[in-house]
Amino acid sequence: xxxxxxxxxxxxxxxxxxxxxxxxxxxxxxxxxxxxxxxxxxxxxxxxxxxxxxxxxxxxxxxxxxxxxxxxxxxxxxxxxxxxxxxxxxxxxxxxxxxxxxxxxxxxxxxxxxxxx
Amino acid sequence: xxxxxxxxxxxxxxxxxxxxxxxxxxxxxxxxxxxxxxxxxxxxxxxxxxxxxxxxxxxxxxxxxxxxxxxxxxxxxxxxxxxxxxxxxxxxxxxxxxxxxxxxxxxxxx
Numbered sequence: 196x197x198x199x200x201x202x203x204x205x206x207x208x209x210x211x212x213x214x215x216x217x218x219x220x221x222x223x224x225x226x227x228x229x230x231x232x233x234x235x236x237x238x239x240x241x242x243x244x245x246x247x248x249x250x251x252x253x254x255x256x257x258x259x260x261x262x263x264x265x266x267x268x269x270x271x272x273x274x275x276x277x278x279x280x281x282x283x284x285x286x287x288x289x290x291x292x293x294x295x296x297x298x299x300x301x302x303x304x305x306x307x308x309x310x311x312x
Numbered sequence: 313x314x315x316x317x318x319x320x321x322x323x324x325x326x327x328x329x330x331x332x333x334x335x336x337x338x339x340x341x342x343x344x345x346x347x348x349x350x351x352x353x354x355x356x357x358x359x360x361x362x363x364x365x366x367x368x369x370x371x372x373x374x375x376x377x378x379x380x381x382x383x384x385x386x387x388x389x390x391x392x393x394x395x396x397x398x399x400x401x402x403x404x405x406x407x408x409x410x411x412x413x414x415x416x417x418x419x420x421x422x
Contacts, residue, residue, distance in 0.1 A: 303355025
C-alpha cells in the first residue's frame with residue numbers, strides 16, 4: 196500500500212507570497228493532520244481534517260489554513276509568508292484521526308521543506 | 313492531554329540496550345502511551361504503543377508500571393541506525409491531535 200505523499204518536497208518563496216502544499220493520505224484513511232517542524236519550536240500541530248471537516252486546530256495564526264477534499268486529499272495554504280514560516284511541513288494520515296487510540300497510528304509523509312527568503 | 317517529560321538526550325554504544333523513561337503523572341484512565349521515532353528530515357514513525365504492563369514488538373519493548381505514571385521504551389542492542397529522536401505521547405480520545413514534546417535525542421556511537 197502506498198504511503199503518505201506530499202508535494203512539493205522543496206519550495207522556496209519570498210516574504211509576502213503565499214504557498215499551497217498538498218498531501219495525499221494512505222488509501223482508506225479519512226483523517227489528515229498537518230504539523231510544522233522547526234529547530235526552535237519542534238513539532239507543532241497545525242490542524243486536522245476528517246471527512247472534509249476541520250476537527251482540530253492548533254495555535255497558529257489565520258494565515259495558515261487548510262482543506263480536505265472528498266477523496267481525503269488535503270491542502271494547506273500559508274498566506275503572506277514570513278521568514279519564520281520556514282520549516283518542514285509534515286502531513287500525517289490515520290483511519291479516524293487519533294494517533295493515540297489503540298491500533299490507530301498516524302503515518303507521516305516525508306514533508307515539504309519550505310524556505311522563505 | 314497529559315503532559316510528558318523525558319530526557320533531552322542520551323548517548324549509547326552499538327550493541328547496548330537503551331532504556332528511555334517518560335513520566336506522565338496526569339495520565340487519564342483511557343489514555344494510551346505511544347512512542348514515535350524520527351530521523352532527520354523525515355516524518356515521525358510509530359514504534360510501539362501500550363496501555364499497561366509490557367508490550368513487545370520486533371523493534372522495541374514498552375514497560376508500563378501499575379500506576380501508569382511513567383513508561384520506559386527499551387531498545388535492545390542498538391545500532392548506529394537507531395540514532396534518532398524518540399517521542400513519548402499520551403492520549404486516547406478519537407480525533408485527538410498528537411502533541412509532541414521535545415523528545416529524546418538518542419546518539420549511538422561505534
